[in-house]
Amino acid sequence: MTARLSRPGVLFAVFALVASACGGSATPLSASNVPVSTSSAVPSVAPSSGPATVAPGGPVEIRWYCCLGGGEAPEQKTVEDKVVADFNAANPNIHVTLEVVTYDQANGQLTTEIQSGNGPDIVGPVGIGGANAFHGKWLDLGPLITKNNYDLSGFPSNVVDIYKLDEGQVGIPFAIYPSALFYKKGMFEEAGLKEPPHKYGDQYQMPDGSMVDWNYDTARKVAQLLTVDKNNKDATQAGFDPKKIAQWGLELQRDDLRGMGAYFGPGTLASGDGKTVAIPDAWKAAWKYYYNSIWTDHISLTGPQFESKDINPKDYPFFNGNTAMSENFLWSTYGVADAGDDWDLAAIPTYNGAATAAFNADTFRILKDSKHPDEAFTFLSYLLGDASGALLLAYGGFPARTAAQQAGIDALQAQFTNPIDWQVAVDGIEHADKPNFEDFMPAYNESLGLVGSGGKYLTKWGNTAGLDMDKEIQSLQDEMQKIWDKAP
Amino acid sequence: MASVPVQPLIPPPHLDRRWLRRPSLGKSALARNEARWGLIFLSPWLFGVLAFTLFPMIASLVFSVTNISLAQDEPLRFVGLENFQRMLADPQTWESLGVTFRFAAFNLPIAIVVPFVVALVLNNRYLRGVGMFRTLFFLPYVIPFVSGLLAWQGMLNLETGWVNEFLRIIGIQNPPNWLQDTTLIYPSLAFIGLWGIGAGVIINLAGLKGIPSELYDAARIDGAGSWATLRNVTLPMMSPVIFYSLILGIVDVLQYFLVPLVLYNGTGEPGGSTLFFNLVIYKQAFNFQNFSYGATLAWMLFGITLAITLVVFRTSRRWVYYAGER
Numbered sequence: 001m002t003a004r005l006s007r008p009g010v011l012f013a014v015f016a017l018v019a020s021a022c023g024g025s026a027t028p029l030s031a032s033n034v035p036v037s038t039s040s041a042v043p044s045v046a047p048s049s050g051p052a053t054v055a056p057g058g059p060v061e062i063r064w065y066c067c068l069g070g071g072e073a074p075e076q077k078t079v080e081d082k083v084v085a086d087f088n089a090a091n092p093n094i095h096v097t098l099e100v101v102t103y104d105q106a107n108g109q110l111t112t113e114i115q116s117g118n119g120p121d122i123v124g125p126v127g128i129g130g131a132n133a134f135h136g137k138w139l140d141l142g143p144l145i146t147k148n149n150y151d152l153s154g155f156p157s158n159v160v161d162i163y164k165l166d167e168g169q170v171g172i173p174f175a176i177y178p179s180a181l182f183y184k185k186g187m188f189e190e191a192g193l194k195e196p197p198h199k200y201g202d203q204y205q206m207p208d209g210s211m212v213d214w215n216y217d218t219a220r221k222v223a224q225l226l227t228v229d230k231n232n233k234d235a236t237q238a239g240f241d242p243k244k245i246a247q248w249g250l251e252l253q254r255d256d257l258r259g260m261g262a263y264f265g266p267g268t269l270a271s272g273d274g275k276t277v278a279i280p281d282a283w284k285a286a287w288k289y290y291y292n293s294i295w296t297d298h299i300s301l302t303g304p305q306f307e308s309k310d311i312n313p314k315d316y317p318f319f320n321g322n323t324a325m326s327e328n329f330l331w332s333t334y335g336v337a338d339a340g341d342d343w344d345l346a347a348i349p350t351y352n353g354a355a356t357a358a359f360n361a362d363t364f365r366i367l368k369d370s371k372h373p374d375e376a377f378t379f380l381s382y383l384l385g386d387a388s389g390a391l392l393l394a395y396g397g398f399p400a401r402t403a404a405q406q407a408g409i410d411a412l413q414a415q416f417t418n419p420i421d422w423q424v425a426v427d428g429i430e431h432a433d434k435p436n437f438e439d440f441m442p443a444y445n446e447s448l449g450l451v452g453s454g455g456k457y458l459t460k461w462g463n464t465a466g467l468d469m470d471k472e473i474q475s476l477q478d479e480m481q482k483i484w485d486k487a488p
Numbered sequence: 489m490a491s492v493p494v495q496p497l498i499p500p501p502h503l504d505r506r507w508l509r510r511p512s513l514g515k516s517a518l519a520r521n522e523a524r525w526g527l528i529f530l531s532p533w534l535f536g537v538l539a540f541t542l543f544p545m546i547a548s549l550v551f552s553v554t555n556i557s558l559a560q561d562e563p564l565r566f567v568g569l570e571n572f573q574r575m576l577a578d579p580q581t582w583e584s585l586g587v588t589f590r591f592a593a594f595n596l597p598i599a600i601v602v603p604f605v606v607a608l609v610l611n612n613r614y615l616r617g618v619g620m621f622r623t624l625f626f627l628p629y630v631i632p633f634v635s636g637l638l639a640w641q642g643m644l645n646l647e648t649g650w651v652n653e654f655l656r657i658i659g660i661q662n663p664p665n666w667l668q669d670t671t672l673i674y675p676s677l678a679f680i681g682l683w684g685i686g687a688g689v690i691i692n693l694a695g696l697k698g699i700p701s702e703l704y705d706a707a708r709i710d711g712a713g714s715w716a717t718l719r720n721v722t723l724p725m726m727s728p729v730i731f732y733s734l735i736l737g738i739v740d741v742l743q744y745f746l747v748p749l750v751l752y753n754g755t756g757e758p759g760g761s762t763l764f765f766n767l768v769i770y771k772q773a774f775n776f777q778n779f780s781y782g783a784t785l786a787w788m789l790f791g792i793t794l795a796i797t798l799v800v801f802r803t804s805r806r807w808v809y810y811a812g813e814r
Contacts, residue, residue, distance in 0.1 A: 111558055111774060111777050111779075115556060115558060134558065137558070304645055304647045304665065304668075305647050307641070307645060308642070308645045308647050308649075309642050310642075310645075310647075310648040311648060443776070445775050445776045445777060446771075448775075449754070449775070453753075454752075454753030454755065455753075456755040456756065456757055459752070459753075459755060460757060460758070463757075464668070488557070
């Protein structure tokens with residue numbers, strides 16, 4: 001028997017085949033930098049005060065969207081659920097629903113929700129960069145801060161200012177992550193070197209006894225002495241084999257080229273007119289330093305080494321215990337125990353006489369389109385107030401509120417057996433980069449493809465020896481300018 | 489021998505002509521019941537197609553003529569063919585299409601020929617342990633693709649990858665950087681793609697098993713050698729399977745997405761060689777939040793896929809042989 005489809009039937013079959021085949025899904029991957037707390041303990045959370053009776057028509061529904069910047073781990077969700085339940089119990093006029101979306105999907109889903117007019121009320125915890133992906137969508141909290149007499153004096157003023165943007169005061173500080181230089185005492189001792197200074201402004205004593213500024217040139221020299229190959233030769237010795245390195249001297253923060261630049265000096269890529277790309281000179285110097293640290297000085301891992309699960313199984317080289325110094329944010333304490341029990345914190349080296357400790361911060365924000373900003377602000381105040389202790393512990397966040405910082409230090413120290421000089425991190429707050437490296441720039445999300453985490457140039461520079469960095473930086477600038485020129 | 493009375497082919501007077509021409513089973517209670525249950529069983533699929541394929545397709549068509557974008561605060565408005573004009577003028581459209589077609593030209597023949605050849609080998613009557621080999625070839629297919637990809641990323645690592653470790657052992661001291669070299673990237677990606685040929689092998693093997701052995705016997709009696717048998721018996725009889733693999737292969741390669749996203753975070757590295765068209769769609773819609781433009785690009789991909797598929801369907805009359813067809 002012959003079975004033939006009519007012509008329209010064939011067309012339909014082809015259409016259906018292509019349409020169904022085109023329906024394949026894929027899950028985008030992205031690395032999260034956000035710490036995951038191992039603690040699931042929920043301290044007693046005092047609920048906000050609120051009316052004791054339910055308003056006619058039922059409570060106001062508020063949706064809390066998590067997790068653009070962490071908060072999805074089961075033990076974190078346990079705390080979040082408890083925080084929400086406590087709030088709902090104490091506030092019969094407001095009903096909060098927690099919406100947990102995993103980090104790798106969170107950006108795309110929030111985009112879809114906002115675009116479809118179904119956005120949540122409050123979003124967080126979210127970092128500065130994560131929030132800038134939704135620039136223009138955040139509510140200016142200024143009027144609500146005034147209306148509710150919300151006291152901002154408990155926060156360092158430079159941290160409050162981080163959230164003062166052209167959109168207004170879009171956030172109130174919650175968790176902060178100043179930077180520090182993580183280093184392994186044992187490696188310094190083994191190499192016969194003095195440990196790096198803990199106090200900003202202090203000098204460093206070189207092996208010959210001379211006192212020098214603790215700057216990036218000094219750090220490079222020290223790092224070369226700490227970089228050792230499998231034949232136990234350091235990077236300054238003849239016969240050193242850069243292809244067989246067993247221990248690296250220095251790891252810069254390479255999640256984001258802007259962040260890497262910020263350790264050399266504060267800045268942004270946007271010039272004053274908001275349309276022209278202008279790369280700060282300090283950032284250019286930082287990128288060249290990074291490139292040379294890999295390919296000339298051999299004190300840092302190459303791209304393939306960094307990507308290798310054999311050499312760098314824990315994603316951040318310092319965590320592997322075979323890197324002597326590493327610049328990183330305080331959130332990296334989540335994995336630093338793997339580095340051993342001889343690590344400590346030191347001051348970030350200076351560039352051109354100034355030390356800049358790149359700064360990360362997470363908070364909760366209210367969306368501009370929230371239908372219930374007053375109730376959302378009530379919940380926000382609760383998250384930043386009574387619930388903050390439990391949440392900071394769950395997120396591994398360092399309190400932005402000055403009065404709570406000692407408790408934060410105690411909580412951090414409790415995770416380690418070795419005594420850490422946490423004051424270095426606290427001092428880093430003073431050296432935070434302003435403007436913040438994650439500040440808004442035109443075509444923010446598209447621009448990140450060039451300089452952000454896993455971005456094009458970061459990958460290329462880590463993978464390719466022999467590049468002309470001046471040309472590379474110019475190429476980056478030109479490419480980004482093209483993106484900005486197309487931006488609406 | 490007594491003759492059997494033959495019933496005349498004349499309908500009884502109480503039956504009209506329609507009954508004879510076209511039996512209308514739908515009128516019987518049993519048929520109606522069967523149809524109802526058929527629809528009930530089909531309804532999840534029908535709902536799925538409507539809700540997750542047809543409706544999103546229509547929505548994306550509407551998006552493509554509007555200005556939906558989170559990157560700007562402009563109110564929603566009808567923009568006509570503006571997005572399509574932008575797409576045609578956008579160099580990235582053509583660059584990414586070029587990347588996609590270059591890779592397709594390299595990968596598609598491999599993706600079709602290799603499973604066929606492996607199936608031929610597995611179908612050899614002299615091969616022992618066919619079941620084991622079949623399992624071994626199919627096994628990688630059941631491993632989550634992303635996990636497999638990450639394993640391959642490790643195996644092709646310049647410093648510590650097994651491939652380069654092996655090359656060093658055999659004396660190649662500077663092995664290539666498989667995943668970062670623009671000249672090696674497509675062979676590397678095709679190589680990774682071979683990881684998932686299990687399903688293709690099984691389909692080809694099923695096709696080979698379905699070829700009647702009499703045809704091979706006849707060919708042998710006619711004095712046909714291996715090549716002639718392959719060319720004149722196996723290939724024609726396998727042409728529907730090859731056709732099926734080709735159509736799916738085309739759709740798959742035009743949608744190539746997950747590998748460059750996982751391996752390169754969608755950056756298009758090295759040197760823009762992995763900036764596939766489907767990746768650009770994803771990035772525009774979900775990373776850069778340009779929904780309308782992303783939808784426009786998606787429709788272009790759909791149009792291209794449909795056009796190529798139709799052409800292949802059209803040519804299939806000349807090279808696909810259906811044994812049951814007259």
